[in-house]
Amino acid sequence: MPLVSVIIPTYNSAKFLSRTIESVLAQTYRNFELIIVDDVSTDDTVSIIRSFAEKDSRISCMVLDANSGGPARPTNKGLAVAKGDFIAFLDHDDEWLPEKLQEQVSFLQSASKDIGAVVCDVDLLTPDGTRRPMHTFPDYPTKESFLTAVLCANFFFMFSDLCMRREALQAVGLLDERYILGVDHDYYIRLAQTCLIGVVHKPLIRYAVHPQNLSRGSLSLTNAIADLELLLDTHAELFARHPRCYRRRMVQLGSALIAVGNMQQARSTLRTAFFLNPWAFDVPFYFLLSLLGKRIHRALKMIKNTVQNHA
Structure with missing residues (x-):
């Protein structure tokens, strides 16, 4: 054995x-x-x-x-x-x-x-x-x-x-x-x-x-952003060969940046994702959130999580 x-x-x-x-x-x-x-x-x-x-x-x-x-x-x-x-x-x-x-x-x-x-x-x-x-x-x-x-x-x-x-x-x-x-x-x-x-x-x-x-701690979002940036850098060649996956990760990163109030970097990240697929609706949605501010972003995320938890 x-x-x-x-x-x-x-x-x-x-x-x-x-x-x-x-x-x-x-x-x-x-x-x-x-x-x-x-x-x-x-x-x-x-x-x-x-x-x-x-x-x-x-x-x-x-x-x-x-x-x-x-x-x-x-x-x-x-x-x-x-x-x-x-x-x-x-x-x-x-x-x-x-x-x-x-x-x-x-x-x-x-x-x-x-x-x-x-x-x-x-x-x-x-x-x-x-x-x-x-x-x-x-x-x-x-x-x-x-x-x-x-x-x-x-x-x-x-x-x-x-x-x-x-x-x-x-x-x-x-x-x-x-x-x-x-x-x-x-x-x-x-x-x-x-x-x-x-x-x-x-x-x-x-x-x-x-x-x-x-994974639910108060510093988790800041750590998650740093880790995702490190992941994208470490595996840059792999993500270059898988642009759909790279785009998905960039949308995740943009959303997280909005949540911590880093709107300028969020919009830059979302622009990269947009040009990888201009026809998807998620990037314009998050880009709008970056203009409205992190409080609205967090409120929408809270509503989404509440709906998911009671589904």
Whole structure:
């Protein structure tokens, strides 16, 4: 039975971490090592990790010397000591269903070696404990279909559903520590250039949504803008070969710039997107918002999110 290395980066996750760890310990696939790397938490996170590690020799705890500001560095520290034939990742507030590792390891063992990694469908876990379907992946039969999906952001980006062969990890390399929020986008783009990806069409992840989520923090929009600009620069040649995806990302960037009040840069970004497809209606809409101001933009976004949440 191959060894699976499970990596959990943590930061101030005492409220959620116990159930996250327990979801790993409840796996029907038993041959795993659980490597938890803390980014210098200021709450009881480390003591919780150590209490679990004292009871189960498969669990190890590492603490960084200084806070890195994001999940990339602690994840890389875990990868550096991982011994598994397969590597799986889990965010500190998400949960796995008991069959998650078994399903994904079995998939990779029976799949062609061209398939270097596998994801699975995702359920949403709300603060009141309610579960509902969140994302269902299509199949990606070719590298190009996978690459186009991640470049265009037609992909549900998260690490908690990813399991990969060690050979795929060696080909892709470690996470880029320059990113705060967008490290998953960068990593999946790099992964898509090295291998095919498989899909287990079962919801084996519970994705947690709560006010403390990193992706919903007060600085998230500023960080997201910086990360998206870095992504577009890092993968400029790829985006040049995929202008539809480049345009989509530029519209995302323009919208985010409006939300933080950077109207001049937003209009410049949106002009670039407009000339890539002058017939689309989204760019004129956002361009108008850039003239009206960020308060109206935020109000419209709030209305849109409210409608989506109650759909």
